Amino acid sequence: MHPVINVTNLSKHFKDLIAVDSLSFTVNEGDVYGFLGQNGAGKSTTIRMLLSLVKPTQGKIEMFGMDLFTHQKEILKQTGAIIEKSDVYKYLTAFENIQLFSKVSGAGKLSKSQLLDQLAIVGLQDRAFSKVKTFSQGMKQRLGIAIALTHDPKLILLDEPTNGLDPQGIADVRNLILQLSKEHNKTVLVSSHLLSEIQLIANRFLIINKGKKLVEGNASQLFDPAETLVELETLDNENAMIKLQQSVWSSKLQARREKTIVLKMNKTEIPAFHQSIVHMEIPVMSFRPKHSLEDYFLQLTTINDDVATIAN
Amino acid sequence: MKKSIIIIAACVLYQLTASAQDANALIKRVKAKLDKVNDYVAEGSMKTDVVFIKAPAGKIKVYYKRPDKFKIKRDRGISILPKGGISFNNSSLLSTSNFTAILAGESIIDGTKVKLVKMLPGDENSDVVLTTLFIDEANLLIRKTNTTTRENGTFEMEMKYGKYAEFGLPDKVIFAFNTKNYKIPKGVTMEFDTDEPAKTMKNKKGKVEINYSSYTINKGVANSEFN
Amino acid sequence: MWQLLQIELFKIFKRPRTYISFGAVAALVGIIQLGLKLDGNMYIEFMLRDLSASFNIEGNILNGYLVCYIILQLLLVHVPLLITLIAADLISGEANMGTLRLLLTKPISRTEIILAKFFAAGVYTFMLLIFMAVLALFLSMAIFGTDDMLNLKSGYVVQLKSTDVFWRYVCAFCFAALAMLTVASLGFFLSIFADNSIGPIVATMSIIVVFTILSTLDIPIFNAIKPFLFTTQMIGWKGFFDVKVNDDNQAIIGSIQNPDRVLKAAGILVFYIVGLLVASIVVFKKKDILS
Numbered sequence: 001m002h003p004v005i006n007v008t009n010l011s012k013h014f015k016d017l018i019a020v021d022s023l024s025f026t027v028n029e030g031d032v033y034g035f036l037g038q039n040g041a042g043k044s045t046t047i048r049m050l051l052s053l054v055k056p057t058q059g060k061i062e063m064f065g066m067d068l069f070t071h072q073k074e075i076l077k078q079t080g081a082i083i084e085k086s087d088v089y090k091y092l093t094a095f096e097n098i099q100l101f102s103k104v105s106g107a108g109k110l111s112k113s114q115l116l117d118q119l120a121i122v123g124l125q126d127r128a129f130s131k132v133k134t135f136s137q138g139m140k141q142r143l144g145i146a147i148a149l150t151h152d153p154k155l156i157l158l159d160e161p162t163n164g165l166d167p168q169g170i171a172d173v174r175n176l177i178l179q180l181s182k183e184h185n186k187t188v189l190v191s192s193h194l195l196s197e198i199q200l201i202a203n204r205f206l207i208i209n210k211g212k213k214l215v216e217g218n219a220s221q222l223f224d225p226a227e228t229l230v231e232l233e234t235l236d237n238e239n240a241m242i243k244l245q246q247s248v249w250s251s252k253l254q255a256r257r258e259k260t261i262v263l264k265m266n267k268t269e270i271p272a273f274h275q276s277i278v279h280m281e282i283p284v285m286s287f288r289p290k291h292s293l294e295d296y297f298l299q300l301t302t303i304n305d306d307v308a309t310i311a312n
Numbered sequence: 313m314k315k316s317i318i319i320i321a322a323c324v325l326y327q328l329t330a331s332a333q334d335a336n337a338l339i340k341r342v343k344a345k346l347d348k349v350n351d352y353v354a355e356g357s358m359k360t361d362v363v364f365i366k367a368p369a370g371k372i373k374v375y376y377k378r379p380d381k382f383k384i385k386r387d388r389g390i391s392i393l394p395k396g397g398i399s400f401n402n403s404s405l406l407s408t409s410n411f412t413a414i415l416a417g418e419s420i421i422d423g424t425k426v427k428l429v430k431m432l433p434g435d436e437n438s439d440v441v442l443t444t445l446f447i448d449e450a451n452l453l454i455r456k457t458n459t460t461t462r463e464n465g466t467f468e469m470e471m472k473y474g475k476y477a478e479f480g481l482p483d484k485v486i487f488a489f490n491t492k493n494y495k496i497p498k499g500v501t502m503e504f505d506t507d508e509p510a511k512t513m514k515n516k517k518g519k520v521e522i523n524y525s526s527y528t529i530n531k532g533v534a535n536s537e538f539n
Numbered sequence: 540m541w542q543l544l545q546i547e548l549f550k551i552f553k554r555p556r557t558y559i560s561f562g563a564v565a566a567l568v569g570i571i572q573l574g575l576k577l578d579g580n581m582y583i584e585f586m587l588r589d590l591s592a593s594f595n596i597e598g599n600i601l602n603g604y605l606v607c608y609i610i611l612q613l614l615l616v617h618v619p620l621l622i623t624l625i626a627a628d629l630i631s632g633e634a635n636m637g638t639l640r641l642l643l644t645k646p647i648s649r650t651e652i653i654l655a656k657f658f659a660a661g662v663y664t665f666m667l668l669i670f671m672a673v674l675a676l677f678l679s680m681a682i683f684g685t686d687d688m689l690n691l692k693s694g695y696v697v698q699l700k701s702t703d704v705f706w707r708y709v710c711a712f713c714f715a716a717l718a719m720l721t722v723a724s725l726g727f728f729l730s731i732f733a734d735n736s737i738g739p740i741v742a743t744m745s746i747i748v749v750f751t752i753l754s755t756l757d758i759p760i761f762n763a764i765k766p767f768l769f770t771t772q773m774i775g776w777k778g779f780f781d782v783k784v785n786d787d788n789q790a791i792i793g794s795i796q797n798p799d800r801v802l803k804a805a806g807i808l809v810f811y812i813v814g815l816l817v818a819s820i821v822v823f824k825k826k827d828i829l830s
Contacts, residue, residue: 015825018643047827048640048827048829051640051643051644052643052829053640053643053644053827053829054828054829055825055827072646072648073589073646073647073648074646076644076645076646077646079644081641081644083640083641083644084637085637086641087636087637087638087640088638088641089550089553089636089638090636091553091554091555092550092553096553100546100550101548101641101642101645103540103542103546104543104546104642104645104646104647105645106646108646144641147641235679343599359787359789360788361788361789362788363695363788364694364695364696365696365698366693366695366696366698366781366782366784366788366790367696367697367698367789367790368679368698368703368789368790368791368792369780369787369789370699370700379791382606386598388551388686388687388701389598389686389687389700389701390596390597390598390599390600390687390689390698391595391596391597391598392590392594392595392596392684392696393594393595393596393597394594394595394700395593395594395595396595438552441599442784464593488591490593491593492589492592492593494589494694494695494696495589495691495693495694496586496589496591496691496693497693499690499755500586500693501612501692502612502616502774503692503693503774503777518593526752
């Protein structure tokens with residue numbers, strides 16, 4: 001598999017703020033690559049750097065085997081993008097918008113029917129000649145996607161594409177991404193804060209926090225049964241913590257929260273652990289093994305702080 | 313010796329008593345010559361030399377009809393003529409008989425002997441206070457005039473004769489006059505530049521020069537030309 | 540590049556805002572023409588007050604050429620505000636709409652975008668001036684007729700033969716285009732720095748107003764910097780309406796009193812335009828697009 005995006009040691013500083021900090025990752029051909037992080041984690045800045053909207057402070061970006069700084073045009077010709085909400089010219093019609101952007105996208109001259117076909121893909125054929133200012137957010141987003149696809153790019157970068165969409169809109173975008181990946185063999189990099197959505201479509205993930213990479217890998221790696229998190233809520237967490245630290249499970253302790261204690265263990269160990277805490281007479285309020293990406297993500301992005309707490 | 317003294321004395325006496333009569337007679341003769349022209353249309357060119365006017369030399373047409381109709385028209389375009397345009401022609405000057413003329417000596421203009429005649433208008437309210445004519449008696453031509461007015465200052469007219477001398481019409485007229493100051497505030501004209509030195513132009517002499525190339529005499533001129 | 544320019548023009552002329560300027564110019568020109576048609580003789584009497592004291596002036600003084608001059612004199616000070624409305628919005632407006640980032644993800648260099656937008660602003664400026672020329676010159680010629688033009692300057696009067704006026708207007712409009720392009724460049728440059736169009740529009744207008752006041756004030760301390768203010772040079776078009784005279788003080792037809800000064804003024808404006816354009820490219824190329 002060829003890497004479509006290869007980012008090495010990428011950093012971006014805005015004055016005192018370090019938005020992206022020595023980030024490295026690889027997106028391979030055919031991937032639907034989920035790019036995760038909290039708001040302000042540096043996702044948008046990273047995607048903007050991939051589109052050369054923002055100049056990196058340091059680091060290297062290679063796309064399609066070419067350096068972005070020297071082959072910007074060639075790379076952008078093979079790339080389509082939506083950054084946050086799709087904004088187009090509101091005083092123009094959908095058709096005028098797609099026509100205008102197709103002319104500068106390097107697609108060559110597209111006929112009227114070809115452009116209308118593009119609008120049909122996103123279900124806007126009936127509104128092609130309405131001014132965009134009459135469109136709902138979902139329709140604008142679909143138009144944005146149509147515009148991103150006019151020149152048949154190999155790589156599609158989507159920054160929070162489901163922002164501001166209703167559940168139907170979200171489902172539509174999700175299906176479209178899957179369709180692009182499966183049927184048209186596109187490589188897609190998609191960032192979102194709706195992690196459950198990403199979990200449904202992405203085959204590989206990158207999770208960043210405060211500009212730094214936390215973890216990168218495919219779904220099976222991230223959901224390694226050996227890495228299952230267990231969240232425990234007790235009547236007396238302090239006491240329970242002491243008991244756990246003195247038990248065989250002390251090495252599994254991950255974090256101590258205000259209301260919960262988090263442990264990491266192999267999925268197969270969970271029944272034994274369950275028995276053990278009953279045995280230790282810890283008054284358990286709730287006991288939750290965590291499997292979803294969202295849980296994993298939340299754990300990850302807060303755990304770093306907590307590890308320090310436990311060590312103390 | 314005695315004889316000659318008597319003759320001189322007699323001459324002086326004659327001069328003094330005859331001065332007014334002579335002047336009137338001279339003017340009558342000049343007028344008679346000018347009256348041969350009933351009307352004319354003349355073509356020529358005009359140059360304006362006034363310190364605060366930049367105007368191109370232009371072709372003009374001049375219309376005249378006895379006794380005092382006179383008009384200068386610029387051949388297309390705007391004409392800027394000094395006030396008191398009456399002085400541009402001699403006939404108008406002599407068109408009334410209500411004046412007192414006095415001989416006031418002789419002078420020489422361009423090598424021609426001329427007689428000076430001072431004319432005082434009889435009308436108390438006339439704008440003209442005094443006109444001095446410099447008359448070439450031999451040819452009955454007015455070579456120069458000098459007019460003082462109440463309202464329009466003093467102006468001077470010099471005439472050169474040529475082809476049309478027999479009608480008393482000049483080939484060239486140089487009209488010199490006093491101008492008042494010209495100034496429009498820069499705020500009104502919206503000029504920003506300050507590097508031009510402010511010129512002081514009070515009472516500068518202005519000059520208009522007309523060169524006549526041809527006259528069409530006594531062929532009739534419609535009254536409408538003078539409106 | 541040609542395609543980009545077409546796209547930019549398409550966008551400009553699809554916006555209702557664009558036509559405000561055309562409407563404003565039409566209204567202002569119309570108002571001045573109406574005023575002069577109804578009461579122009581009063582104005583002429585006032586302007587000719589000093590001249591009439593010594594001269595009889597005859598002819599169609601208030602003709603189309605003079606009316607056009609009066610219109611340009613009054614309007615060209617204000618047209619920059621209309622130009623600003625479009626020019627200062629070119630980048631900032633797109634940043635505000637969010638379309639700038641979409642445009643920049645297309646395979647076009649930023650220099651190309653700046654040049655296309657700048658030329659589009661130029662075309663808009665020219666079109667506004669041509670529109671103005673048609674109304675102010677040709678319509679005035681039709682309404683007021685033609686004759687020699689009396690340029691009543693502060694210190695003297697220039698009489699221009701009617702056959703010697705038209706080319707001066709052609710030159711004057713070209714010069715005015717240069718002046719307006721300077722304003723467009725300034726507005727354009729400032730529009731790079733903002734994510735909404737209000738800021739650059741107000742900033743550009745403020746600079747024009749302040750510079751114009753400095754240009755108009757006759758205070759020695761400001762006179763030193765005056766030549767370097769583009770607002771001082773913007774009225775350089777008037778230079779085309781003054782003629783040289785010969786030794787006889789006769790106006791020389793087809794001449795210009797101070798061709799050097801007109802050229803210098805044009806030079807300073809070109810310097811501004813090129814400077815601002817280059818600065819725009821440099822700044823825009825370095826800019827992180829965060830809108």
